[in-house]
Amino acid sequence: MSFTVHILGANSAVPNKNRFPTSQYIKLDREAILIDCGEGAQINLSKYKLKPSRIHTILISHLHGDHVYGLPGLIGSFNLAGRREALTIVGPVGIQAFLLGVFETTFVKLTFEVIFKELEHTGLKHINELNSVNIEAFPMKHRVPTFGYKITEKERELNIRSEAISTYKLNIDKIKAVKKGVDVTTEEGEIIPNKKLTKEQLKCMSYAYCSDTVFDKELIPFVERVDVLYHEATYLHELQHLAEERMHATAKEAGMIAKAAKVGQLLIGHYSSRYDDLQMLEDEAKLEFENTRLVRDGDEVTVGV
């Protein structure tokens, strides 16, 4: 299945230099997850031609404005578009009071159901809302209750060997069955075992999101060996004292977490508006963890094809 991360905003608190605050759109085969929803998320969904109607679940890390002030507008637009499907919003205690308070004071009457899942800020939580992936939430350390999220594919279809299709004259129905692991019986009655028809099984891909957080080794078990890790890198390490004070992380610290957790790839973001040149942040993280990529608004990152 396809599993891609689309960056709607990768800046920190104050949107600046045309960089939007935090939001990511996780595109799966038939559904999508939104992680955080900073101001302007719906504007960038439209700009980058991503379908808002696919969004089934919204995961909110914490209740700072740069992660949630785009929610009322997005959900208001769902309403104007006549949405009927239920929407699940997962986040810290208080997300429901925030949204319902806004809707109450700005005359919004929803045409669809919003299911709130408010999380207590303790331990690992399993959230199963989607057909194709498992979602887990874990607590992080920031100035207010904050969660990281891990999204893991439930199953990955087998890749069929192209020569098998012609050799055994497989039609579309049979190809679909083979991809699910079924054996094939030929017209002559011979049973061809699935293993002969498919390539080695691919592992289920995983993505973890950690923003906002102070440098915290307790995160490592939650994100260990994920294929792609997004970790905030608000500052260069020369401002580590500021990072610690404001409970953010530096690019170097993001690299240290990625290395210790043995992830496949590190994405960094949540840049302070003081930085014009983001490359310095990537360079710093790379000294700790080579496979690092700085992401910008509009970027698409493939977790699995």
Added chain:
Amino acid sequence: MSFTVHILGANSAVPNKNRFPTSQYIKLDREAILIDCGEGAQINLSKYKLKPSRIHTILISHLHGDHVYGLPGLIGSFNLAGRREALTIVGPVGIQAFLLGVFETTFVKLTFEVIFKELEHTGLKHINELNSVNIEAFPMKHRVPTFGYKITEKERELNIRSEAISTYKLNIDKIKAVKKGVDVTTEEGEIIPNKKLTKEQLKCMSYAYCSDTVFDKELIPFVERVDVLYHEATYLHELQHLAEERMHATAKEAGMIAKAAKVGQLLIGHYSSRYDDLQMLEDEAKLEFENTRLVRDGDEVTVGV
């Protein structure tokens, strides 16, 4: 004095095609007014290099999301920038509950005073908050209590005749006095009347803002003979039934109001996202009122120089 209107967003409810919802920045000599604050207003302030710190007063037309969902982010950013000056927010009853509710649920503690002026939805209101202009609010007809605003210069400096400066050897202090209407006494003791030193007095310029509103002739006395009128034009007149049902106006109706109110120039905006080609809206309004201009995000319109 300089008096310009900067369009931060000119689209209607759903931001689309990279057009932002409603917000305008009125730039005066030493201060600025924001009218409405749709989602992303602070992003476009930064994009168009307009100083948020100049904003002294925010005028809110009504409490629909596309006119106010940018407020929490903008005010939160004032906070992060360490603002100390008080901010006045004028709008319908409920604007205070909306904002304070958001701040309560998203951990915002303001570093400066916000003075709320909630208006009852009746008759003309005089709001005097700024040094250089008078502000009036007037009720409009929309689905929820909505106000139009009129901004008029308090005084306009006289233009000095260039030859007078050399003839009477006027220094900077004397030039300033002449511009305020003072006569000059020469070294020989001759009194030169101000009228001989200056050109004909310019009238004080005025701008009126009407969005959102149904077609409503009762607006005319409030906006009569303003130099520049912004009037919403959500639809072409072929959708007049829809405009009436949703209490919006068509481009033709905007032109009719401008004509009847004998304004200097008409600006139209608040376009439905269904329109790719906005020129049709301007063409339609021009059939009623020739001096019409459609405005887009980023446009600057001069009311007075």
